[in-house]
Amino acid sequence: MRRGERRAHGGNVGKAALEEQQQPPPPASPPPPAQPNGGAPGAERDGAGSRRSTESEVYDDGTNTFFWRAHTLTVLFILTCALGYVTLLEETPQDTAYNTKRGIVASILVFLCFGVTQAKDGPFSRPHPAYWRFWLCVSVVYELFLIFILFQTVQDGRQFMKYIDPHLGVPLPERDYGGNCLIYDPGNGTDPFHNIWDKLDGFVPAHFFGWYLKTLMIRDWWMCMIISVMFEFLEYSLEHQLPNFSECWWDHWIMDVILCNGLGIYCGMKTLSWLSLKTYKWQGLWNIPTYKGKMKRIVFQFTPYSWVKFEWKPASSLRRWLAVCGIIFVFLLAELNTFYLKFVLWMPPEHYLVLLRLVFFVNVGGVAMREIYDFMDDPKFHKKLGQQAWLVAAITATEFLIVVKYDPYTLTLSLPFYITQCWILGIILVLTWTAWRFFIRDITLRYKEIRRQKQEHRHEKDKCLSNGDGHSALLEEPSGSKLRERKL
Numbered sequence: 001m002r003r004g005e006r007r008a009h010g011g012n013v014g015k016a017a018l019e020e021q022q023q024p025p026p027p028a029s030p031p032p033p034a035q036p037n038g039g040a041p042g043a044e045r046d047g048a049g050s051r052r053s054t055e056s057e058v059y060d061d062g063t064n065t066f067f068w069r070a071h072t073l074t075v076l077f078i079l080t081c082a083l084g085y086v087t088l089l090e091e092t093p094q095d096t097a098y099n100t101k102r103g104i105v106a107s108i109l110v111f112l113c114f115g116v117t118q119a120k121d122g123p124f125s126r127p128h129p130a131y132w133r134f135w136l137c138v139s140v141v142y143e144l145f146l147i148f149i150l151f152q153t154v155q156d157g158r159q160f161m162k163y164i165d166p167h168l169g170v171p172l173p174e175r176d177y178g179g180n181c182l183i184y185d186p187g188n189g190t191d192p193f194h195n196i197w198d199k200l201d202g203f204v205p206a207h208f209f210g211w212y213l214k215t216l217m218i219r220d221w222w223m224c225m226i227i228s229v230m231f232e233f234l235e236y237s238l239e240h241q242l243p244n245f246s247e248c249w250w251d252h253w254i255m256d257v258i259l260c261n262g263l264g265i266y267c268g269m270k271t272l273s274w275l276s277l278k279t280y281k282w283q284g285l286w287n288i289p290t291y292k293g294k295m296k297r298i299v300f301q302f303t304p305y306s307w308v309k310f311e312w313k314p315a316s317s318l319r320r321w322l323a324v325c326g327i328i329f330v331f332l333l334a335e336l337n338t339f340y341l342k343f344v345l346w347m348p349p350e351h352y353l354v355l356l357r358l359v360f361f362v363n364v365g366g367v368a369m370r371e372i373y374d375f376m377d378d379p380k381f382h383k384k385l386g387q388q389a390w391l392v393a394a395i396t397a398t399e400f401l402i403v404v405k406y407d408p409y410t411l412t413l414s415l416p417f418y419i420t421q422c423w424i425l426g427i428i429l430v431l432t433w434t435a436w437r438f439f440i441r442d443i444t445l446r447y448k449e450i451r452r453q454k455q456e457h458r459h460e461k462d463k464c465l466s467n468g469d470g471h472s473a474l475l476e477e478p479s480g481s482k483l484r485e486r487k488l
Helices: 003-010 015-022 072-088 096-118 129-150 154-163 194-199 203-218 221-238 249-277 291-300 318-344 352-377 387-406 417-465 471-487
Strands: 058-060 280-282
Touching (some): 096 129, 129 352, 129 387, 154 387, 203 221, 203 249, 203 352, 221 249, 221 417, 318 352, 318 417, 352 387
Parallel strands (some): 058 280
């Protein structure tokens, strides 16, 4: 029950409500038929239900097994036993650094146990709501860690990373992806295509799977392509700041945009098409008679419970246009933070912390995008931004602030003049289109509509005048009929 519903049920009862309570109850009506999505009758969002026109129908038999029940007391008992074992049966080491690390890890684990069992559920329920509650709590822990790093000095913050991995805290040179950009190098007799093979490292499949998962998050081909192309322009613009952005032209547009990103987006759109056409019929595992059906049900547990087709419609209103531009901006900023964070914190690209951050954003990004879309698409039902979307925006902003504080010199390196001209031109074009689409165009259409109505009115008036007496004859017809009735 929502907070407003609790207030309505538990508030003061007025006089009219008391009179209604004193009236005899109406005769019982036959129960309404069951709905295919397992909800109450009239489950369309246009009425009083929960399913929108872009959401698939769900058939659920409502089986509630041990897997889905809350285990708050069980988790509390196990947690208490573990803490009691550490307190009563384990001798505390005399190493202060070790005890500090273990105390911080134990505190995080206790918070995660509390969040997994007590936090509010998000929009996703597969494979289990506790899975998404876990990542929500990890988001809180990661944001607190970023704030701690933000409040340190640059030297202390970089050296603090040694407590996580002793190999960190040492400046590492970035790999230069530029250099010789010849696709066919005739000067190399052993392998003329060595430049291509040098670029085929572990980041190629990472690009493909990354954009495959981003497509599943955004669920729109145009937005994915815009973000993909925009990021390549950002790499062109910022290669004077980070050597890692210095790549060959064919590495930018052929390997990244067309092959890795484009193929990942294509496979993601095919998966979205399959998910939108899939029948979402859920049945309890023990209600399925065959072993093949049971195995199929276990595999489908890792697919969505239902599917909502995202219709962003950025040009439909100024609010949606600004929201879509904000989503693209945050996406690009999060992508840039990946490179700038490891640059200012001295982390090599292949370090496991970089990979863990990407895994983290993969899990929280899908939930955040769904909450943002719900907030945009139905603000009357979703009156506030979702908790995961709020945390993702806060994390992205905090990461950028760390980059600004730890290396302001790199960020303030002036852009080349031709790069500045290109960005100014692009911003002017976007602002001009925005002003034309949502202001000038609406005023022009409104003016044309008023002018058309005046012309139609003038045309009707001229037509009436061309018939003789015109409009006055039409007005005199009722009075003439009354005079004839008086004569009779």
